[in-house]
Amino acid sequence: MTTAQTAAPTDDRRIDPHLRNLAIVVVLGAIMTVLDSTIVNVALSRLGEDFGSSLSTIQWVVTGYTLALSMAIPLTGWSVVRFGARTMWLVSLGLFIGGSLLCGLAWSVPSLIAFRVVQGLGGGMLMPIGQTMLVREAGPDRMGRVMSVVSVPAMLAPVLGPLLGGVIVDHLSWRWMFFVNVPFCAVALLAAVRMLPRDTERSADARLDVLGMLLISPGLAALVYGLSQAGNGASLTGARFLTSVIAGAVLVAAFVAHAVHKGDGALIDVRKLTTRAFTLATGGFFLYSAAVFGVMILIPLFAGIVRGDSALDAGWLLAPLGLGAMATMLVSGRLADRFGGRWIAATGVLTVLAGTLALTTLGPDTGRAVIMGATLVVGFGHGMIAPALLAMSYQGLPREAMPAATTGANVLIRVGSSFGTALTAVVLQLAIRDEIPGASGNLREAAAQHTARTPELLANAFGETFWWTAAVLLIALIPVLAFPRRNKTAPATTQEVTG
Structure with missing residues (x-):
């Protein structure tokens, strides 16, 4: 290795145009997916009135999205290795856009919940895929600045989500909470097609850890669901809370034991x-x-x-x-x-x-x-x-x-x-x-x-x-x-x- 190559990390601390473009793509794609975690919260009453549904049922519009988001995250690492980060970014963003459009066209509560699950499956992988791309490109000397970019959507979501949702509910149909994602994410999709480099780091031999997926994805969903029930006021001694949390914890613990034993092939x-x-x-x-x-x-x-x-x-x-x-x-x-x-x-x-x-x-x-x-x-x-x-x-x-x-x-x-x-x-x-x-x-x-x-x-x-x-x-x-x-x-x- 040459001296110039060895010194590269020290000399290349600035954010170059390629890394800047990558950061723009990640923020554009991720920000609406994170906002959708909170934007719907303020519209639950309106949704219940329009569909003639109880609050406990309409709450699944939020819960279904959150659980799908949680279940999709563990698949990120394997999918990036198998298909490449760029490919999975485009697929995930496409799923989120399609789910958003379908949510805006939903004709019933079950259809809206189902389309929110589609949204969550796409949205759940976008943030970790974006982080993977940025971390690979940045190297150790620029990690802090790159993580500043990654943090933008997560910081803005709890603040802008309820505000944007409130404005839409007060002045427009609730359907625009989902339709607004389509043009915004379409721009992100076009930017990704133009700016993201072709996948060079992928392995066709990477096999999906099916047992690991069957342990961690439902386990994480059960754990998050049980905790969300406690957050919504459910009794800590109630069957729903205890069953969800205990089952989730057992499945996650079983996954950790399985992953330690399986090693490189684990999810x-x-x-x-x-x-x-x-x-x-x-x-x-x-x-x-x-x-x-x-x-x-x-x-x-x-x-x-x-x-x-x-x-x-x-x-x-x-x-x-x-x-x-x-x-x-x-x-x-x-x-x-x-x-x-x-x-x-x-x-x-x-x-x-x-x-x-x-x-x-x-x-x-x-x-x-x-x-x-x-x-x-x-x-x-x-x-x-x-x-x-x-x-x-x-x-x-x-x-x-x-x-x-x-x-x-x-x-x-x-x-x-x-x-x-x-x-x-x-x-x-x-x-x-x-x-x-x-x-x-x-x-x-x-x-x-x-x-x-x-x-x-x-x-x-x-x-x-x-x-x-x-x-x-x-x-x-x-x-x-x-x-x-x-x-x-x-x-x-x-x-x-x-x-």
């Missing part, structure tokens, strides 16, 4: 993901996702139940989170590339913690400016954490492990966000019962008591729950601070081996 080769860097970074991200999704759930709930805000007004309270994240995201990615991600991520967690502690003091008369200020602080920290932790998780991994790493990281983040939603809902229910003796834990039932102290007592329950969220953030600091120092010679060595 996700977990043996390649046992590095200290990957374990600590994804463990920290799991805990952080649980905490920050809890914050994102609590703020609009507080606004709607305690303050009496409309869904759209409550959604606006999350807007500063997206703005704060965008402000720090690109800078944090550059800093993570230059100095390593550990202290960037730790500073981000502490910043989110500061914003969360401010939210523990909310009362019925707290002004919107105070809430939005605290949310902005959370956003500043969020923009520092996501790029740094994602970049840290790939440190020291060989190129051939990238598909498995992106799949594994996305699985953990998906479960972490579901776990955080469930934990937040359960803690809030218990806090309500503690503050209002005899209350069922149902927010709207408790608020409907109309006593003079009800708003104050509900605010106290929210404050206690924010304290629990702050505790999870503190725990998330442990794996972040335990992350090993970056070996400055490792990037060049890795590049030489893989390159």
